[in-house]
Amino acid sequence: xxxxxxxxxxxxxxxxxxxxxxxxxxxxxxxxxxxxxxxxxxxxxxxxxxxxxxxxxxxxxxxxxxxxxxxxxxxxxxxxxxxxxxxxxxxxxxxxxxxxxxxxxxxxxxxxxxxxxxxxxxxxxxxxxxxxxxxx
Amino acid sequence: xxxxxxxxxxxxxxxxxxxxxxxxxxxxxxxxxxxxxxxxxxxxxxxxxxxxxxxxxxxxxxxxxxxxxxxxxxxxxxxxxxxxxxxxxxxxxxxxxxxxxxxxxxxxxxxx
Numbered sequence: 039x040x041x042x043x044x045x046x047x048x049x050x051x052x053x054x055x056x057x058x059x060x061x062x063x064x065x066x067x068x069x070x071x072x073x074x075x076x077x078x079x080x081x082x083x084x085x086x087x088x089x090x091x092x093x094x095x096x097x098x099x100x101x102x103x104x105x106x107x108x109x110x111x112x113x114x115x116x117x118x119x120x121x122x123x124x125x126x127x128x129x130x131x132x133x134x135x136x137x138x139x140x141x142x143x144x145x146x147x148x149x150x151x152x153x154x155x156x157x158x159x160x161x162x163x164x165x166x167x168x169x170x171x172x173x174x
Numbered sequence: 175x176x177x178x179x180x181x182x183x184x185x186x187x188x189x190x191x192x193x194x195x196x197x198x199x200x201x202x203x204x205x206x207x208x209x210x211x212x213x214x215x216x217x218x219x220x221x222x223x224x225x226x227x228x229x230x231x232x233x234x235x236x237x238x239x240x241x242x243x244x245x246x247x248x249x250x251x252x253x254x255x256x257x258x259x260x261x262x263x264x265x266x267x268x269x270x271x272x273x274x275x276x277x278x279x280x281x282x283x284x285x286x
Contacts, residue, residue: 049197070232074257085196141237
């Protein structure tokens with residue numbers, strides 16, 4: 039089965055990314071809730087890369103690869119945009135978001151709560167996000 | 175994302191059909207930002223056909239919550255699929271927002 043895709047940086051392509059991940063996960067017989075969580079985590083990272091790291095520039099691409107290490111599923115998402123500084127990351131205060139009417143800033147919190155491992159690395163201008171989730 | 179509105183007196187029933195992601199949630203934001211919506215006392219959101227929600231969709235609801243509360247407008251979600259409800263729960267939004275099982279419960283809570 040095909041385990042990687044290359045997607046140009048437009049928000050409309052998020053749907054194709056979700057379809058790709060869903061199709062891949064379908065063979066693993068996961069519960070609806072777990073399947074949705076994993077698709078969501080990948081979607082959140084890709085949305086951030088498309089919108090913030092690559093400014094929705096369709097001439098730029100992100101690369102997604104899925105693998106299955108022991109009893110787990112692992113996603114690697116690469117791009118050449120602006121690197122995410124995980125050291126600057128702060129857990130959002132949802133009550134404060136409600137109070138000030140803030141729209142964004144909860145995506146990475148979802149990813150971190152869903153996945154068992156979330157790693158951001160940058161090497162020679164290429165950023166890689168690694169998402170790892172035990173499934174058994 | 176297709177959004178339909180059904181108006182009954184001071185209640186607006188908003189039916190969401192499709193997926194709310196970083197691309198499609200803009201449509202929902204426009205609907206909820208419409209000043210006309212402040213005329214109603216109750217906004218009931220039918221989520222039966224809401225098949226997916228990402229942080230962008232959640233963010234739209236988070237950003238309007240205080241505005242509705244200040245105007246004493248009740249925002250109630252009903253018929254939500256388990257996998258979608260789970261996404262609200264991961265962030266604890268189920269404790270800040272009113273999510274009930276079905277239309278009858280939504281109406282009952284709205285009338286309290």
